[in-house]
Amino acid sequence: MLRQKSKQNKIVAVVIIIGLVFSVLWLRQTLANVQKANADGVQIAEKLEKLKAGSTALKAQIDSADDITTIEAIARERLGLILPGEIVFKEK
Numbered sequence: 001m002l003r004q005k006s007k008q009n010k011i012v013a014v015v016i017i018i019g020l021v022f023s024v025l026w027l028r029q030t031l032a033n034v035q036k037a038n039a040d041g042v043q044i045a046e047k048l049e050k051l052k053a054g055s056t057a058l059k060a061q062i063d064s065a066d067d068i069t070t071i072e073a074i075a076r077e078r079l080g081l082i083l084p085g086e087i088v089f090k091e092k
Helices: 002-064 068-079
Strands: none
Touching: none
């Protein structure tokens, strides 16, 4: 009877050790997943800030699009338009 209990104790100990090993491996994987998710979250937050800055710049451009000075500057720079009576000198 004593041998049976000793054998049962060994089996229980082995099962507990195997359970602990699997638990540690599972926790390591879970920790790695959490760390990756945190890193991804930081990258997403950085992208969001860049997009917000770009959005603010675009809103400023839209707001200034109604300004006649801005419209004139764009027409001159992009389209090469001139006002009546102006003379354009181009360098070669």
